Amino acid sequence: MTSQERAALDAPSLDRTLVRIAHEIREQHKDSAALALVGIRTRGVYLAERLQKKLLEITGTEIPLGTLDITMYRDDLSEVGPNPEVRETKLPFDLKQKVIILVDDVLYTGRTIRAALDALNDYGRPKMIQLAVLVDRGHRELPIRADYVGKNIPTSVKERVIIRIKEVDGRDEAVITGGKGA
Amino acid sequence: MTTASKVLWTRKDLLGLKDLSVGEIELILDTAKSFSEVSQRDVKKSPALRGKTVVNLFLEPSTRTRVSFELAEKRLSADAIGMASGGSSMTKGESLWDTIANIEALKVDIIVMRHGSSGAPHRVSNYTRCGIVNAGDGINEHPTQGLLDIFTLREIKGKIKGLKVVFVGDILHSRVARSNVWGLTKLGAEVVLCGPKTLIPWGIEELGVKVVHDVKKAIDDADAVTLLRIQMERQNETLFPSIREYASTFGLNTALFKRAKPDAILMHPGPVNRGVEIEGALADSPQSYILKQVTNGIAVRMAVLYLLSGALKNE
Numbered sequence: 001m002t003s004q005e006r007a008a009l010d011a012p013s014l015d016r017t018l019v020r021i022a023h024e025i026r027e028q029h030k031d032s033a034a035l036a037l038v039g040i041r042t043r044g045v046y047l048a049e050r051l052q053k054k055l056l057e058i059t060g061t062e063i064p065l066g067t068l069d070i071t072m073y074r075d076d077l078s079e080v081g082p083n084p085e086v087r088e089t090k091l092p093f094d095l096k097q098k099v100i101i102l103v104d105d106v107l108y109t110g111r112t113i114r115a116a117l118d119a120l121n122d123y124g125r126p127k128m129i130q131l132a133v134l135v136d137r138g139h140r141e142l143p144i145r146a147d148y149v150g151k152n153i154p155t156s157v158k159e160r161v162i163i164r165i166k167e168v169d170g171r172d173e174a175v176i177t178g179g180k181g182a
Numbered sequence: 183m184t185t186a187s188k189v190l191w192t193r194k195d196l197l198g199l200k201d202l203s204v205g206e207i208e209l210i211l212d213t214a215k216s217f218s219e220v221s222q223r224d225v226k227k228s229p230a231l232r233g234k235t236v237v238n239l240f241l242e243p244s245t246r247t248r249v250s251f252e253l254a255e256k257r258l259s260a261d262a263i264g265m266a267s268g269g270s271s272m273t274k275g276e277s278l279w280d281t282i283a284n285i286e287a288l289k290v291d292i293i294v295m296r297h298g299s300s301g302a303p304h305r306v307s308n309y310t311r312c313g314i315v316n317a318g319d320g321i322n323e324h325p326t327q328g329l330l331d332i333f334t335l336r337e338i339k340g341k342i343k344g345l346k347v348v349f350v351g352d353i354l355h356s357r358v359a360r361s362n363v364w365g366l367t368k369l370g371a372e373v374v375l376c377g378p379k380t381l382i383p384w385g386i387e388e389l390g391v392k393v394v395h396d397v398k399k400a401i402d403d404a405d406a407v408t409l410l411r412i413q414m415e416r417q418n419e420t421l422f423p424s425i426r427e428y429a430s431t432f433g434l435n436t437a438l439f440k441r442a443k444p445d446a447i448l449m450h451p452g453p454v455n456r457g458v459e460i461e462g463a464l465a466d467s468p469q470s471y472i473l474k475q476v477t478n479g480i481a482v483r484m485a486v487l488y489l490l491s492g493a494l495k496n497e
Contacts, residue, residue, distance in 0.1 A: 072230040081492070083492025
């Protein structure tokens with residue numbers, strides 16, 4: 001955390017938050033055999049991996065895990081600038097009859113989730129799709145909401161919410177930058 | 183795992199591997215890896231090029247490349263239209279420049295172009311705002327074929343650097359060989375060219391490749407062998423005594439291929455002339471990746487079209 005950043009979640013509370021989400025998922029879905037986790041690249045993938053571990057501890061079942069790259073489905077591809085890099089999507093299970101829990105780090109405008117729903121549609125017709133996010137910062141531009149929210153953090157549009165994950169950034173935390181006085 | 187600061191694609195055209203940097207080549211290969219998954223789904227479609235129009239202008243016969251491009255375009259949701267010289271106004275005397283100007287006036291985004299003259303797409307690209315993808319120009323380059331060969335090799339071997347890659351056959355008339363030579367040498371492979379003296383371009387060693395005329399020596403310890411067809415349609419003079427003699431001297435068979443490394447792979451850009459440059463059984467052996475190349479071709483072409491379309495909107 002630099003001096004410009006304000007803490008929103010430290011490493012232990014981030015972990016506790018994921019434990020809580022895992023229990024909430026377990027509570028809503030008694031039949032864990034139908035469940036599948038799909039992490040949205042990049043940080044959603046690591047959060048989904050951790051949820052998978054926690055659900056294994058709770059239920060004793062290993063829930064299938066997929067990764068989704070939504071670049072091809074973005075609604076701003078026709079805007080100015082070189083096209084963003086497309087990375088791999090891996091969904092190593094049949095989506096039919098599955099309850100998919102989409103996992104992402106921050107829910108903001110909802111456009112990423114819109115793209116993810118379109119993408120999943122091209123892989124099959126799941127029984128249900130739910131959304132789990134670590135942080136909901138508001139400012140939706142589409143009618144989308146999360147089913148599992150780690151923490152609601154009201155923000156201004158000028159602020160940024162940064163999630164750091166050990167696997168990518170070397171440590172676990174959620175911070176807010178910009179905004180106030182900036 | 184960090185997202186390395188990758189090269190961004192800013193070219194509106196793909197004319198040849200000669201012009202590309204190592205970073206640009208790797209960007210295409212990595213993007214192609216991501217796109218290869220689209221063709222394995224139930225719904226083989228992604229909306230990345232929705233609303234874009236692509237014209238496939240094939241002024242020389244082609245089946246596999248044209249079909250591969252068309253599938254790539256459709257799997258990206260682009261609107262694809264085919265144009266061949268036979269059915270176009272070019273037979274009524276329209277010049278290539280006028281044809282291109284007309285296509286541009288139809289608000290087309292990308293032209294995939296095959297032409298019998300080396301350098302034709304390069305010339306055309308300066309006169310149009312449309313993106314140009316070279317789908318083979320004379321004996322110069324066939325960049326998407328070169329890229330799909332390199333993609334297949336990298337997929338199986340996990341790397342390119344340090345591999346010994348051998349090309350046997352008609353190098354002189356092969357745009358596939360030239361694109362491979364540019365790409366593979368840039369990525370650090372050892373490239374060996376083999377064929378009758380009359381079918382090896384003079385001075386090609388200057389590009390950093392080795393020329394070996396004895397096919398046995400050429401294949402020794404190879405990691406990959408790519409066979410090239412004798413392009414009879416491009417030969418006005420007799421460059422070797424007969425097809426039969428060529429087959430007995432340079433034709434690859436199972437015994438000869440054993441000289442390569444045990445895990446060596448066999449590739450061929452097609453069309454295959456069984457019994458001439460390659461023994462039929464060898465073409466069907468588990469070490470043959472000829473059909474894998476065909477499958478990979480779609481992903482590589484999807485990647486190229488996706489990257490070009492990103493550069494085209496800067497207007």
